[in-house]
Amino acid sequence: MQETIGDTTYNWNDVTSKFADLCRHLPTGEVVRDRDFSLFEAMTALELMDPKMDGGMSIKNHFQEQKQGNRILTLKQLIDKQLLKITKFTPMELMHLFDQLLSTFHMWLDGHSLALTLFTCVYLHDVTIIDDYYLRTICFTFIKLIDYIRERILLKAGLFEEEDFSGTLTYNFPFYRDIIKDQTCLIDLKKSEDELNKRLRSLKHEADLNQLDINSTQQLIYRMKFLRLFYSLTLKFNEANEKTGEQTYLNSEEILKYLKQIDEMLQLIRPSHVIEDDTVSILYFITI
Structure with missing residues (x-):
């Protein structure tokens, strides 16, 4: 050339x-x-x-x-220019998005800024624009995880901003506390798992088997279950008594059960970059 x-x-x-x-x-x-x-x-x-x-x-x-x-476009402009999908995501695309979100979530827990980690995902700027049920469920769950860990763990633990930690600043991003309750995410995640399992069974019985679709759907199920278990585990750290409102003691056996199930899911999850698919080329994250 x-x-x-x-x-x-x-x-x-x-x-x-x-x-x-x-x-x-x-x-x-x-x-x-x-x-x-x-x-x-x-x-x-x-x-x-x-x-x-x-x-x-x-x-x-x-x-x-x-x-x-270098032009910065608004969410509406990205959608109008068809640079940002909001519906009909393939399992492969959802896997890539999930892995990117989990990676940035880990960076945030290490003390990096929300603006430079999770909120580089443009979908988290306004989750309500997403029409795809699976992606909306994933994004709302990550939003709830951020809000929960920040409000009930980081701030209560007495962490203060310093040079190497800026994980508690929210930059006025929405957290949808009035829209999404704790149990709503758990219900939606379980529903997503069930629907994906039905889809997987249907794919396996098709005459023209597509192994890539089967593998990517199975991997997406593992990820949804991992997220549901991790979210459930996080909720246990500030569970309150329904009658008295006092915080309950952690049940070590229950915590260990969740940790074991989470570890089992991690053993089954394959990195999305290993599964080849050249069709995933749409803008999802902002490059800093």
Whole structure:
């Protein structure tokens, strides 16, 4: 592929597919680096192809494209331009979204800002716009988890903002306390599991078996069950007596039962990037 920039013509070789194929052989969390590439060099390095860091991206030929790419669109504009789906998600797309949300949720628990973690997912900015039942259930549950952990655990534990922890700031994002109750998410998650199990049984009895659909639906069921169990476990940490209103003591056997079931689900869940599907290319998260 040839490209002319100024007076110079470049002959580019596309290594995307080869690079992606090699990345699939890396276990989750591992990186490849040169033996002489130190942490100091990593901290002082420039990120190529990032307009904020790579001066070469400001070349005249790329300026207009860069300007257009940096435009921030509202949710309504994203939907109108068909850059943001709100319905008819495939199990594969839901898996990718779930894994991204869980990853950013983990980062938030490590003390990073909500604005730079979970709320980089544009769907969490206004969950009510989502027509897809499964995604709406997932997003509402994560919203409730954020609100619950922040209000009933982080703030009550006496954590204060400091340099390495900014997990309690909400930036005026909505938490839908009047719309969604604690038990509503549990009911919706269980209903989602049941409907997905029916769909899975139907797929297995079709004459033209699609193994990718079967695998992705099964993996989505594992994720929904994991989320339901984790959410149920979280609720147990501030359960109150219905008559007196006083906080009840934790039942260690019940907690261990939940933890065991959660661990079983984690053993069954495969990372979504391992399951290949080139159709997932729609904007869901804001790049910071």
